[in-house]
Amino acid sequence: MKSETAAFLKKNKKRLLEAWVQNQMSDSTLRDDLISNEELSKQSDDLLDALLVALGSGKLNVDSDKFQPVSDILSELSVTRARQGFSPRETSMFVMSLKKAFYAMLEDQYKNDPATLYQETVELNNLLDSMSIVTMETFIQGREEVILRQTDEISEISTPVIRVWEGILALPIIGTLDSARTQVVMENLLQQIVETGSRIAILDISGVPTVDSLVAQHLIKTVSATRLMGAECIISGIRAEIAQTIVHLGIDLSGINTKASLASALKLAYSMLGIEVRRAERKTIF
Amino acid sequence: MMTLSKETLTIQREPDVIYFRNKAKEYAVKIGMSMVGQTKLITAASELVRNMLRYANGGEAVLEIVIRNNIKGVRLTFADKGPGIKDVKQAMQDGFSTGRSLGLGLPGAKRLSNEFDIKSEVGKGTTVTIIRWKNGL
Ligand SMILES: Nc1ncnc2c1ncn2[C@@H]1O[C@H](COP(=O)(O)OP(=O)(O)O)[C@@H](O)[C@H]1O
Numbered sequence: 001m002k003s004e005t006a007a008f009l010k011k012n013k014k015r016l017l018e019a020w021v022q023n024q025m026s027d028s029t030l031r032d033d034l035i036s037n038e039e040l041s042k043q044s045d046d047l048l049d050a051l052l053v054a055l056g057s058g059k060l061n062v063d064s065d066k067f068q069p070v071s072d073i074l075s076e077l078s079v080t081r082a083r084q085g086f087s088p089r090e091t092s093m094f095v096m097s098l099k100k101a102f103y104a105m106l107e108d109q110y111k112n113d114p115a116t117l118y119q120e121t122v123e124l125n126n127l128l129d130s131m132s133i134v135t136m137e138t139f140i141q142g143r144e145e146v147i148l149r150q151t152d153e154i155s156e157i158s159t160p161v162i163r164v165w166e167g168i169l170a171l172p173i174i175g176t177l178d179s180a181r182t183q184v185v186m187e188n189l190l191q192q193i194v195e196t197g198s199r200i201a202i203l204d205i206s207g208v209p210t211v212d213s214l215v216a217q218h219l220i221k222t223v224s225a226t227r228l229m230g231a232e233c234i235i236s237g238i239r240a241e242i243a244q245t246i247v248h249l250g251i252d253l254s255g256i257n258t259k260a261s262l263a264s265a266l267k268l269a270y271s272m273l274g275i276e277v278r279r280a281e282r283k284t285i286f
Numbered sequence: 287m288m289t290l291s292k293e294t295l296t297i298q299r300e301p302d303v304i305y306f307r308n309k310a311k312e313y314a315v316k317i318g319m320s321m322v323g324q325t326k327l328i329t330a331a332s333e334l335v336r337n338m339l340r341y342a343n344g345g346e347a348v349l350e351i352v353i354r355n356n357i358k359g360v361r362l363t364f365a366d367k368g369p370g371i372k373d374v375k376q377a378m379q380d381g382f383s384t385g386r387s388l389g390l391g392l393p394g395a396k397r398l399s400n401e402f403d404i405k406s407e408v409g410k411g412t413t414v415t416i417i418r419w420k421n422g423l
Pocket residue numbers: 213333337338341342366368369370371377378382383384385386387388389390391392393412
């Protein structure tokens with residue numbers, strides 16, 4: 001970009017900023033529920049400042065060191081927007097609407113010099129396209145982080161420890177018991193054993209699609225950890241097809257109490273604790 | 287043997303295990319495999335995908351519906367460009383593991399499948415192929 005163009009744009013920063021903010025606010029997709037006008041103006045102002053400095057450096061290349069501050073601001077902005085729940089369209093509008101403001105200025109300045117107008121417009125266009133790409137890339141990264149965080153949250157909320165009886169805890173496990181999940185399950189369980197002084201924990205795996213050797217290893221580890229705490233584990237909810245698969249895989253669960261259903265696990269737990277549950281004998285009236 | 291449908295998935299991360307397993311289940315259901323058959327297939331798949339991730343940093347997994355003598359089956363191929371296995375016979379033994387795990391993945395997957403094939407070359411990679419037939423034991 002010609003230095004005189006850069007200087008001209010810099011001198012007219014205020015007008016440029018006003019036009020740009022105006023463009024953004026008049027866009028129907030603007031999420032004024034997610035971002036205030038002041039915040040929007042502030043973000044626009046920051047980016048424009050950085051951009052006008054970088055424009056003065058001659059070669060327009062987002063990947064160059066001169067443009068680092070511009071990329072940084074853009075990245076931070078789009079990650080934030082991704083977290084706040086902006087759509088890709090709403091996020092990309094930020095840079096897109098800057099194009100219009102720039103073009104109007106250049107058109108005005110070079111109305112008698114079409115060759116320069118053309119050249120500067122193309123250059124600026126390429127730059128703003130690259131900036132859009134940076135925006136989208138980081139936006140998607142931001143979304144991926146959100147997804148990863150949600151995955152963590154899901155694994156945490158989906159492993160409740162239920163106190164089914166005095167001294168008996170139950171943990172329904174739903175989904176795959178991967179390493180991270182096992183860690184959460186184990187921590188929750190051990191903590192609850194201490195807090196409630198429970199002596200028996202029932203791990204119900206009815207909701208686990210398959211027990212492969214990794215899941216089995218995790219189950220065995222959980223059982224050992226429970227025993228170290230002085231409590232006993234019962235694994236329930238082993239469906240027929242899972243039982244056959246475990247045998248074929250060659251996994252040895254012989255040292256572990258296993259039951260087909262939660263009900264039979266509970267029965268076993270009662271007998272281990274010496275609890276007797278009986279149907280109340282009704283007195284006959286006649 | 288003929289292939290009726292085929293799909294290739296790239297395995298790179300832990301969540302790919304679950305995705306691939308669900309896909310394998312879909313294929314098994316499509317050909318009317320029994321519940322026990324499905325569970326055996328996805329468990330073997332789980333072992334082999336995990337091995338790829340753990341020992342070879344990922345690879346490619348191919349799902350196919352195949353037909354032979356008028357009987358349908360699901361064939362799964364796991365191909366990686368990892369370090370390969372020095373002694374395949376040893377790796378196929380129950381309890382052998384260089385990863386401090388149970389060492390049941392390869393031999394277990396073999397027992398859970400109707401057909402099993404493993405080819406490995408040190409420095410080149412490993413390819414494991416399994417088939418479960420619709421009515422296989
Ligand atoms: N795709 C692979 N690439 C390289 N080595 C492998 C691969 N799959 C298995 N192995 C080797 O074979 C051994 C046995 O595998 P496996 O039976 O699944 O047991 P485990 O995974 O518990 O070690 C592994 O410890 C590893 O050394």
